[in-house]
Amino acid sequence: MTRWRYFARRLVLSIPILIFGTTATFWIIRAGPIDPAAAIIGPDGDQQAYQRIRDQLGLDEPLWQQYIDYMVGMFTGDFGQSWVLNPDTSTIVLLQQYAPRTMWLGFWSVLIALFIGIPLGFYAGLNPNSWSDYVASFGGIVWRAMPNFWLAVILVSLLSQSQQLFGFSWQEWIVNVNVVTAPPLDNLGDPQELLRAIKWTLPAAIVLGSSSMGNEMRIGRTAVLETKNSNYVEAAKARGIPGRSLVWKHVFRNALVPLVPIITGEAFLLIGGSVLVETVFAINGLGYLFFDATINGDLPLVGTLMFVFILLIVIINIVQDLMYTLIDPRVGYEGGDS
C-alpha cells in the first residue's frame, strides 16, 4: 500500500537526520572555543592538574578520533559521565533524576492545550462570525503571541501574592501547594498527593502549553471552517446526511489533518520552552538541567541531553507521520514527500 511505503520511507529518512543532529551537537560543543578542562578545574587550578584532566578526558586526541568515540558512545547508549555539575555521575543517572518532573509538566501542558485549544477552535469554526468566535479567535491570537517566559513571570508573581492582590489564596485553595519549585512526584497513587501534584504543575503547564493552545485553536477554527464549506460536505448534505453525522464524521476527521503537525509541533515548543518555564518556576527538570549544564560547560551532559532531545523529536516526527498515515488515506499518494 502506497501510504505505508511512504511511512517506511520517512522511517528510513530519520536515520540520517539523527546522525546529522548528533554530529552537529558534537561540533558545537567539542570544536567550539570552550575548554572543558578549564571548566572542570575552575579558575585556580594548576597547570599539572589541568594537563592531567586533558589526558584523562582524551582531549588531546585528534578531533576525528574524539568524534568517532562520541558517535559510537551515543548510539550504543554509553553517554559518559558528568564533568562539572555532578562529577563522576553517569549522565543517564542525572537524566533519570530530572526527567520525571519535565515529563509530568509536559504531559499536563499537552493535555491542557489539546483539550482546551482544539474544542474551542472547532466550536469557533462551527459558529463563525459569532461573538464567541471573535472572543475565541482574538484570545487565541493574543495568547499565542505571549512569550512563555513573560507569562511565567507574571503568573508566578500574581499567584504567589494572590492573597494580597485578590484576597484569594491560590496556595491554600483546595490543597496547599507552592507556586514555584517542583511538586513531589513519588506518591501519585494517593489521590490527595495526585491532586497536589496536578495543582502544583498547572500554572507552569498552562504557560508551557500557551502557544500550542493558541495554534490549535486557530488552525482548528480555519480547518473546520474550510471543511464545512467543502464540496463533499455539501454533497453529503444533498444526500440528506443529518447534521450531527455531518459534523462528527465528515467535518471533524478532515479538520484533524492540518492539526496533526500542530499537535506534534508542541514537542518542539515544549523542549524549547521548558528551559525558560522551568527556570522561572524553579522546577529542576531537564530544561533547567540543560541550561545549568550549558552555562557550566558540562559538555557530556549537554551532549547527552541534546541527543535525547533530538531522538525525542525524531520519534515525534515518526509519530506524526504515523498519525498522518492513519488519518489521511491520501498520504504518499501524489509525490507525498513533504
Add this chain to the structure above:
Amino acid sequence: MATTVETTFRERLTRQPGPATKWLGVLLVLVALQFGAVMQTIMSTVPWGTIGGALPATAPWAALAGVGDALADLPTLLARDVIPNQGYQVPGEGWQGTFMGLSPAAAWGIRVSLVYLYSFGFVGWLGYGYLVFRRHYRAADWTPYDDMLGRLDGHRWGQFGLVVVLMFIVMALFAPTLGPTTVQSNIAEPFSHELQYFDENAGEVTTILVGEANLQSVSKGGGGRNVGPMQYDRYDRFHPFGTLPSGKDLFTFMVAGARVSLFIGLLYISLAAGLAVVLALVTAYYKGLADLTVVIAGDSVQALPQLLVLILLSFVLSDTWIAGIYNGGLLLALIFAITGWPYLWRAVRGPALQVSNEEWIDAAKSFGQRPVTTMRKHMLPYVVGYLLIYASLSLGGAIIGVAGLSFLGLGVNPPTPEWGRAVSAGQPYVATASWHISLIPGIMVVIIVTAFNALGDGIRDAVDPQSEAGSNEVAAGGGGA
C-alpha cells in the same frame, strides 16, 4: 486606456509630467522639513553629542556607534535638540530649558507626535507615488499585484498589523529621538553625563551626575522607591514608562531595545529568506536528488531544538570575536538564520514545486532558457509572496526568541538594551507598585508579535485568498520562548 504602442517610461513621463511633478513637490516639502531640522541641529549646541564625542569609546560601543549611527544619521531630522524635553522647574518661573517652556512631558509628547506624523507622511508619500505611477506611467493597465493590493484594501486585520509594524519600525529607526533621554547618557555611561535640576533645599539650580540621579529614582516596589509610568522623578525628569530597578529610563531602554530586536530580526530574515528561496527554486527546478538532499538537511536542522541550540551557541561563542559585533546581535542573527531557514524553505517549497510543474516552465526549458533565468523570471515572482507571509510570522518569533535569550542573560550583551532583560529585571516587582518594569515590555512584545502575525495573515489573504493557515506557524513562534 489600453495603448498598443510600446512606450518607454521616459516617454510616458514626458508626455504627462503633471502628476509626477506634484509628487516630487511633496518630496520637496518633506525634505524642507528635514532640512530645517538638520540645519538647526548643526547651528545649535549639541550637548549630548559633544560630551559623548569627548569620551573614549569602548569596543562594543564603537561597534554600536558604527552601525547605530549609520542608521541614526538619516533620521535626525526631528532631532531631540529642536524640541528639548529635559529641564528643571524653578518655582514661580516655570520650566527652564525645555521646548517653549513646556513641561517635559508635553515637549516629549510633541516630539514623539512629530516623529510619527513625519514618518507616516513619508509612508503616505511613498504609497501616493506608487498610485501615481500606476495610474499615469505604468505600461500595463493591470498586473496581478493590483488585485493583491485590492484584497489588502478591505483587510482590517492586516491593516492593523501593517500600521503597528510601521510604528515599531519607526520606533526602532528614530530610537535616539524618541526617548526622553539617550542611551549614551542615561543607560550606558550615566556617570559620565550630568544634568541640572532645581534643588529645593538649596534653593538653587544644581548639577548632578546622571548616575547619581538614577540611584535616587529607582523602581523597586513601593515605599517611595518607585517611579511609575508617566511620572516625574525628583530631578524633574519625565519617564513615560517609569524607571528600571536601576533608576534608568524604561522608555529609552525600550526604544533602543526595539532597534536591537529589529536589527537582529531583519538580518535573520534576510539571510534565512535568501537561503530558503535559492534552495527552494533550485530544488523545485531540478527535483530528484537535489530535492532529497535539501529535505534531509532541512529535516536535520529542524530536528535540533531551536531554542536550545540558540542557548548553546550563544554561550559557546560568547567569548569569541563574532560575539563582539553589534553586541552579539550579529551572532544571534546568524544563529537564528542557521537554525531557522528550513521553516522558511518549507513555506516556499510547495509553491515553488507547484510553479515548476506549470507548462510555461517546460516551455522556457524547451526553448533553451538558462535555468537561472527561468528561476528568476518565472518562478521567483510567484514564490516571493509566500515568503513574505512567513517572513512576517518569523520576525515575530525572532523578537520573542531574542527576548527569551536575553531574559536568561544570553544573547545581546549588557548593557545594550534588550526587552527580555527588562522583564528579567522587573521580575521581583511584578506584584508591587513597580509592576511596569516587567509588564510593559511583555505587553509590547505581545502587541508587536500579534501585529507581525496580523500582517502575515493579511499578506496571505492578499497573495493567495484560497489558502488558509499553514503548519509552519508552530515554528514561527520562537521555538518555545
Add this chain to the structure above:
Amino acid sequence: MSAEAPLLAVENLRTEFYTDKETVRAVDDVNFRIERGETLGIVGESGSGKSVTARSIMGLVESPGNVLPESSIRLDGEELTEKSESEYRGIRGSEVTMVFQDPLTSLNPVYTVGNQLKETLRLHRDLDGQTLTDTAIGLLEDVGIPDAARRISEYPHEFSGGMQQRAVIALALACDPELLICDEPTTALDVTIQAQILELLAEIQVERDIGIMFITHDMGVIAEVADRVAVMYAGEIVESAPVRSLYSDPAHPYTNGLLDSIPGNQPGGRELTTIEGEVPIPNGAATHCRFAPRCPKAFEECYELAPEPLPTTAGKDDHTAACLLFPEDMKREDAVDEHRAANTEGTDE
C-alpha cells in the same frame, strides 16, 4: 397536460445574495416544471444563475443568500419553500439529490467509497449487515464500476475521474430519489468518459423513471441528454422549448448566439461567432431586457421594457422566449404591447 401534479414545479423563484456593498439577484422569476421520466436541460454561461437555481431547489442556499418568500418550489405537489431545515433534510436525499461538477471534491477523501455509500444506504433504506454491503456493491455494479466488490473498500483518490463520477452517481442512486439534479456532471471529464456518463444517466432514467434536471454550459451535451431545454441568462429563463424545437428553430438572440458559438454548428455557412461582453450581475427586478447591451438585434424598446416569456408563434405554447421580437407572427409594435400587457399582469399578481 396531465391532471396529475408534475414532479417538480418551480414558480416565481427568486434568490438573492447579500454582500457588504450590494444585493445580487442571482435568480429572478424563474418558472419551469419537470415531469417524471423527463430531462430538463438548463443551459447558460457561468454566472447565469443555473447553479443557484439548483441549490435553491435543494434548500442549500445559505446565508448570506435567501430564497425570496414569493417563490414556490413544489415537489410532487408538496411546497418546499416553507419547510424547516430539519424537514428539508428528510426530503434531500430521499426525494431529490444532486450530482456535482467535480467528482473528486464531492467525495470525502478520508473515507472509502463503500463507507460513504453504506452511510447513505443505511440512512435512506434502513439496511444493515451483509444486505447493506451487497446492496452497495450492487449499486456500484449498476453504475458500471468493474470489480465492485474490491473497489468498494478503496478511497476516492484511488479512482479515476470517470469512476469517481460513477461512484458519485451511485451515491445519488443510493438515496433512491425521484428527482436528480446534475450540476455540470461531465464538465471535469474527458470527452469519451463524458459520453459514457451521459449514457449511464440515460439508462438510469429509463430504469427508474426519475426526473432529471441537467445543468450545463455545453450546448452539445444538452442536445444529447435533454427532452426540454431552458436557456438562462442573468438569472432569468430567456427561452424554453423542447430540445428539437430549440435546435431547429432557436428564437432568442442569446440562444442563437450560443448555438453559433459551437464550432462546426454554423448552418448555411454562417461564421463561428462569439457573444461579446459578459453576463451582467442583476441587483434587483429587471427594468429592461438584460441581454440588450449584448444583443445584435436590440432596438429602442429593449432598453425600456422587460420582456416576458411569450410563445414564439401564436399557439406554440411549449416554445417560449422572453424577447420583444416575439411572438414572431405579430407586428413588432403589437408584440411589444403584448409584452407590456404581460408585464403589468405579472406585477399585479
